[in-house]
Amino acid sequence: MSLAATVAEKANLIWAIADKLTGAFKPHQYGEVILPLTVIRRFDSVLEPTKPAVLAAFKEHEDTPLLDAALRAATGGLSFYNTSPFTFTRLLDAPAGLVPNFRAYCDAFSPNVRRILDKFKPFWPHLATMAEKDILYLVLKEYTTSKADLHPDKVSNLEMGYIFEELIRRFSEAHNEDAGQHYTPREVIELMVNLLFAHDDAAPADGNATTTIYDPACGTGGMLSVAEEHIHKRNSRAGLILCGQELNDETFAVCQADMLIKGNEADFIKNGNTLSDDRFFGQTFDYILSNPPFGREWKNEKAAVEAEAARADGRFFAGLPSISDSQMLFLQTAVAHLKPTGRAAIIQNGSPLFTGDAGSGPSEIRRHILENDYLDAIIALPNDIFYNTGIATYIWLLCKSKPAARRGRVQLINAADLYEKRRKSLGNKRNDIPPAAIEEICRLYTDFAESPRSKIFDVADFGYTKITIERPADPAAADPASASADADATPAAADAPKKRGRKPGKRKADAARRDTENVPLRENIEDYFAREVLPFAPDAWIDHSKSKVGYEIPFTRYFYQYTPPRPAAELAVEIHDLELRLADSLAALFAEER
Incomplete structure (x- = not known):
């Protein structure tokens, strides 16, 4: 069977x-x-x-x-x-x-x-x-x-x-609870595990050497079990230590029971809140897999999380996400617990890619991950593959020691169309990722080449400097000759009093006319300002004291394919045909009434 x-x-x-x-x-x-x-x-x-x-x-x-x-x-x-x-x-x-x-x-x-x-x-x-x-x-x-x-x-x-x-x-599902909180479809786990072990150097060692695997939101232990099975298929003699933490008592109990029966050390599965009580604090692991909850607020853990964020040795020093969504806290947990040679695969929805302005918590978290070159790849998954949500989801692959060819670079893979429809829906799950699609995604990842489904970027491509553009309160009083000067280095001509009561010094900015621009990190700010701003606002200047560096990953923009509108003549013919069919239908209707 x-x-x-x-x-x-x-x-x-x-x-x-x-x-x-x-x-x-x-x-x-x-x-x-x-x-x-x-x-x-x-x-x-x-x-x-x-x-x-x-x-x-x-x-x-x-x-x-x-x-x-x-x-x-x-x-x-x-x-x-x-x-x-x-x-x-x-x-x-x-x-x-x-x-x-x-x-x-x-x-x-x-x-x-x-x-x-x-x-x-x-x-x-x-x-x-x-x-x-x-x-x-x-x-x-x-x-x-x-x-x-x-x-x-x-x-x-x-x-x-x-x-x-x-x-x-x-x-x-029988009583409308959140099944997906504890359950990740097996084909998704298999994809994550295959991606983690896609590189030749990811094979666990024989003998007394042990490979450690960790899931900070382990549920019933599905990710740990699939990873264990995968490793033992590749190397039956590999020593494994499976570790995880789970908040829900019943799913924790199921996970521990499963570990005991398989002969694993059940005490390495911990019960408790990972965000406020990290039971593996200070420990690092070879592999990390996780599907943390989406959109779960962390209000109850706020005090503990903020206290840890204030410590240099804490997980959250880079920044804090919105109080309404804890998933980037789990992302930082994965980074903190990853060995220097380790790899991680963690599922996130779309918001960690781009939410938060420059200087905000989410942007600073992305900045920490990208500037340290921890982000290896992001894979967009098909919609409707989870039981509790139909929204877009992504696998983030993290690696602290990338292969030489991948250093300083990030691969984005669009696998949104690599699925097959289910014969019968299960909750929101209407699609499956078949084995052939898993194989194709892993091939795209290991090939590390540009294609319609694969894009490769330098880390700096995701960064920008948010600059603040100021303009004077009285445009007529501005000195055009000094319009592009820095607010902190205004020429003397611009400082000279030109209106009764105005004192020498910095130009007075009108807050109502203030604007911002996001300048790509690869561009010179002054060149960008001269090209994109001064032709339209010759009296403007940059307040460099307000400049901030931000990072975002506009995934869908990179894979957007423009579809030109249909020709007007073609649309006119179609509309005319519709009008004729409608007229015929109305005529038939009124004829029946008579």
Whole structure:
């Protein structure tokens, strides 16, 4: 059975179990019951074959310092265990004591699993409701059928990750929650991972060397899992450390459970707010992938973020974005946590490309990234590929040590038309990025050549100096001979009093006539001023004290293709034909009325 078929079958089966909750729970509560039960069933399926050995080890080493090590060894080397004589199947043998037995069974998990289960806070009150409504036995029984066997021999770790994410997406969509907050389409993750490892020097090392991967908004761990799978396909002996931080308790718990079962270090997945409580502060990573939330305000984190921005060793010293959108804070988090030889891929919507005037927080963030030559490429993705938004989205590729040919340069790739329509929409997701499109995008990136879909720029091409143009309060009093002089270096002729009451000194500017110009960094400001301003305002001058450098990336402008209007004669013929058809329709209508 194919990967997609297995995931669909298991997800459909578990989704159908939620039907047993009808009447006892409201639809928005279904996920609070089914997700933790699925996690527990996964642990149960993994541990069931070694249950006799674990019980024997528990009996032999109980109350000794060797107990934990002996129990782990009895599982065949897993980092978790359960010392209860019950399994999901054996729980059903005693229906009368199902609730206390189930609680005892959950309490018998190793401490690392119990900490995960504690994150499913609503589940434990729901357990009592299920018993009261006489549905607990029915629900658990559904999980013990052969189709619900979640042992890794039947459902791989990769498939289980897909199933968890599919369930979260379905439960979120069922009651109009933001599914996309926790779920990134797999083809998007695969594209990001392929781009990160597109260069020959990106292959992880063998042996004792470890490759570190980090996601500051990791959700259920989908990006980490796909990156892990990709690396192990390239090098099965590569040592990996997967790290992430997640705010939502339930998705954090799913991610930690997935890591435990795969044999990864679950403690490297942290629970908490990345913006206000960076649990990996000061650490750097080889690879970073993330799809942080779009348009999420950071008002609650304002004090902590501003305090960190004031520190030279903080993530946010370059600048702060609008309080209404935190995604550029995650962009700076990726930059701060990237090793000098590392690579990052982070999804952003269109606003980080251009919002904010020169000197503003967003412009200063772009300036820091561009002037330090951290931005490698930006890829425009097709619209309608995410579940919760149809807006334009982009992958930012960051690299602190670019290959020689790419240094000082930035590649923009327009992949907006590389998609295929879905047969059936899922929320806002109407399009998919097929494997052939992923291959084409990666080819464009590695070719690093100009084409209709690929443009290459020097870093300075995105910069400009915003200059302030002043004009005198009384144009008639201005001295044309000194109109282009700097306000701080006005010639003596212009300083001479020409009107009663005016004192010598700087020319007096009229704020109502003030204007600004954005001068490309590559241009000489005085030459630009002489060419673009003085012919139209000979009395103007530049107030250099107000000049500011800004950066923006007008992505769509670079790929705009002019479509000439249709000839007037052609339009006239078309309009005439429409008029004739309309007249015929009206004549037929009135003829029918008569």
